[in-house]
Structures are given as C-alpha cells and as structure tokens.
Amino acid sequence: MENLLKVAMAQIAPVWLNKAATIKKIEATVIEAAKNGSELIVFGEALLPGYPFWLALTGGAQWNTNVNKELHAHYVRNAIQIEGGELDGICQLAKKNSIAVYLGIMERPQNRGGHSIYASLVYISQQGEIKSVHRKLQPTYDERLTWAPGDGNGLQVHPLKQFTVGGLNCWENWMPLPRAALYGQGENLHIAVWPGSDHNTKDITRFIARESRSYVVSVSAMMSKDDFPKDTPHVERILEKAPQVLANGGSCIAGPDGEWLVEPIIGKEGLFYHTLDVNRVYEERQNFDPVGHYSRPDVTKLIVNRERQSTVDFEDD
Incomplete structure (x- = not known):
C-alpha cells in the first residue's frame, strides 16, 4: 500500500575509521533490512x-601535536570521495533491493580541494541514485577541530511512496531555520541522524x-571501548581515558502527534523496524501546519541559499 512505509533503523557500530570494512558492514545491513521488507533504511551520523x-580523549584542542595531526590524517584518508565511486556498491544494493538509504558519512569532496572533510547525510533513492548530499551546516563543539562547516545545497526533500522525506545531522536538528527549510518543501517524514546516545534523541525527536506534525525517525550509532581497532593510530592514548560506552544508541520514532511509536533503544546493536502510515500526518495537520494554514508568510519568511559552495569558480572559454 502506497500510504504505508516500512522503515529500518540501523543502530550499529562502525569498524571505526576503517572505511572499507565499514562499507562491508553497511552493505550486509542493507541486505538484511531488505530481506525483512524494509523500504527505507537509516544509519547514524558519520557512521562511515x-x-x-x-x-575529547587526547587533548584535541592542543595545537600542532603529532597525536592530533596523525589521527586527523588517518581520518581524512578513511573519509569518502563520492566522486570516486566509493558509494557505488551501496547504491547498487539500494537499486537491486528497491530500498532507499539515508547514510551518515565523512565526505572528502573534490570540489572543496579534497583535503577537508564534512559530516554529510547522503540520500540514495530506491532506484540507487544519490539524490542529495547534505553537509552539516555547523559542526558542534570539538567537532569543529576536524570537520568543516557545510552549505545549504543538501537542504532538499525527496518523494518516497506517499511520503516526502528530508533529514538533518545531529545538533542541526535543533536549528529552527534549517528545519523550516525542509518543512516548507512538504517534508512529512523527518530523518535525524546522531553519533549515538539517548541524551540527544529523547527530547528533540x-x-x-x-512542531512539524510529521513522523520523526532518529537513528544513532553504537560505540564501546571494545570497538576501537587495535591498529588505530595512538589507540593506547585514546583508550586511556575512554569510558566503556561512548555511544549507547537511543534510536527512536515519534508519530505526528509527538508521541512515541518506538521509544529510545538503549545498548542494543541491530536493526529495528516500524511501519508508518502517511494518513496520520493528514490527521494531525488538521489543527496545525507550520508552513501551511498555520503560517503567515506575509509577516515572516525564510530565504535559503542552496548553492553548493566552492572556493574557486572557473570561467573557461
């Protein structure tokens, strides 16, 4: 039925800072979700x-130290260059299994020189096509030491059966204007991705x-002290101060009335499923619609710059 959508929340740990191994884990998870009838699968922020x-564990703000420089270089080498086809395998699985994918990656885009990295949320359609890459607008706190700020190009929504889906990364879900940019395009299924932990998801979801009278699917990753690969640069230094659990999950789903459909799932790795009915959106929009009948665009209006930013524009003959 076109009004129903089965969603899979992939609450998994990465093979930390190993993009090849993490891609294999993501691909296996996509296949499993598809076998269970899912039409959309969501992974956490920066999972890949x-x-x-x-x-937060090695004095990340200390200037010009070998530890921070070497870990950053390792991180950059394991970031994803979409232009180089590094997501092609996942796209092919999406097409083969008719499953849409929201995936949090560390992107190393060529159009920004190929050395800086962005926390990006990639949407892959059921036809296996990358339809948007949203670079996180504002990295949070110590993230700014390794992530670059993004732009508005990825503030886009996509049709999926009778739903209109859009998404944001982590704390930019607290930013009212990016939320409004998605609402204004008809979003009724909001995807919020997180690095992990219910302290992030339990209120904002x-x-x-x-606020939007939409479904909200929040998906977080997992990470424990045991998940750090032994060949990670300076792993002993990292483990000295690492707690046993760094990300406990907290993936959850709220309905268009703001009530829980799936309460935050703590400490469990795996796939979690729920089927959404778009009719519930129409029911809840009866009394409130933030960009429709309960808005005043003649008084307040948002302007969004969706140009993909680049340092250099070439005007070749």
Missing part, C-alpha cells in the same frame, strides 16, 4: 567511517514531531 571520539 566513524565519529571523532578521540578529540518528540519536539520536532509535534
């Missing part, structure tokens, strides 16, 4: 190849659902 946990 992992979140920069070392910054229900808030966005109630």
Whole structure:
C-alpha cells in the first residue's frame, strides 16, 4: 500500500575509521533490512567511517601535536570521495533491493580541494541514485577541530511512496531555520541522524514531531571501548581515558502527534523496524501546519541559499 512505509533503523557500530570494512558492514545491513521488507533504511551520523571520539580523549584542542595531526590524517584518508565511486556498491544494493538509504558519512569532496572533510547525510533513492548530499551546516563543539562547516545545497526533500522525506545531522536538528527549510518543501517524514546516545534523541525527536506534525525517525550509532581497532593510530592514548560506552544508541520514532511509536533503544546493536502510515500526518495537520494554514508568510519568511559552495569558480572559454 502506497500510504504505508516500512522503515529500518540501523543502530550499529562502525569498524571505526576503517572505511572499507565499514562499507562491508553497511552493505550486509542493507541486505538484511531488505530481506525483512524494509523500504527505507537509516544509519547514524558519520557512521562511515566513524565519529571523532578521540578529540575529547587526547587533548584535541592542543595545537600542532603529532597525536592530533596523525589521527586527523588517518581520518581524512578513511573519509569518502563520492566522486570516486566509493558509494557505488551501496547504491547498487539500494537499486537491486528497491530500498532507499539515508547514510551518515565523512565526505572528502573534490570540489572543496579534497583535503577537508564534512559530516554529510547522503540520500540514495530506491532506484540507487544519490539524490542529495547534505553537509552539516555547523559542526558542534570539538567537532569543529576536524570537520568543516557545510552549505545549504543538501537542504532538499525527496518523494518516497506517499511520503516526502528530508533529514538533518545531529545538533542541526535543533536549528529552527534549517528545519523550516525542509518543512516548507512538504517534508512529512523527518530523518535525524546522531553519533549515538539517548541524551540527544529523547527530547528533540518528540519536539520536532509535534512542531512539524510529521513522523520523526532518529537513528544513532553504537560505540564501546571494545570497538576501537587495535591498529588505530595512538589507540593506547585514546583508550586511556575512554569510558566503556561512548555511544549507547537511543534510536527512536515519534508519530505526528509527538508521541512515541518506538521509544529510545538503549545498548542494543541491530536493526529495528516500524511501519508508518502517511494518513496520520493528514490527521494531525488538521489543527496545525507550520508552513501551511498555520503560517503567515506575509509577516515572516525564510530565504535559503542552496548553492553548493566552492572556493574557486572557473570561467573557461
């Protein structure tokens, strides 16, 4: 039925900072979700190849140290160059299995020189096509030591059966204007991706659902002390101060009335499923629609710059 959509939340740990091994794990997870009838699968923020946990554990703000420079270089080498085809295998699986994918990656784009990295949320359609790459607008706190700020190009929504899906990375879900940019394009299924932990998802998931009268699917990764590969640069230094659990999950789903459909899932790695009915959106929009009948564009209006930013524009003959 076109009004129903089965969603899979992939609450998994990466093979930390190993993009080849993490891609294999992602591909296996996509196949499993498709076998279970999922039409959309969502992975956490920066899952490919992992979140920069070392910054809080090794004095990440210390200037010009070998530890920080070598870990950053390792991170950059394991970031994804989409232009080089590094997501092609996942795209092919999406097409083969008619499953859409929202995937959090560390992107190393060629159009920004190929050396800086961005926390990007990639949407792959059921036809296996990359339809948007949203670079996180504002890295949070110590993320700014290794991630670059993105742009508005990825503030896009996509048709999926009778739904209109859009997504944001982690704390930019707290930014009201990017949310409004998606609402204004008809979003009724909001995807929020996180590096992990219910302290992020437990409040904002229900808030966005109630504000937008949409479904909100929050998906987080997992990470424990045991998940750090032994061949990671300076792994002993990282483990000295690492807690046993760095990301406990917290993936969850709220309905268009802001109530839980799936409460935050803590400490469990795996795939978690739920089927959404778009009719519930129409029911809840009856009394409130933030960009429709309950808005005043003659008084307040948002302007969005969706140009993909680049340092150099060439005007070749």
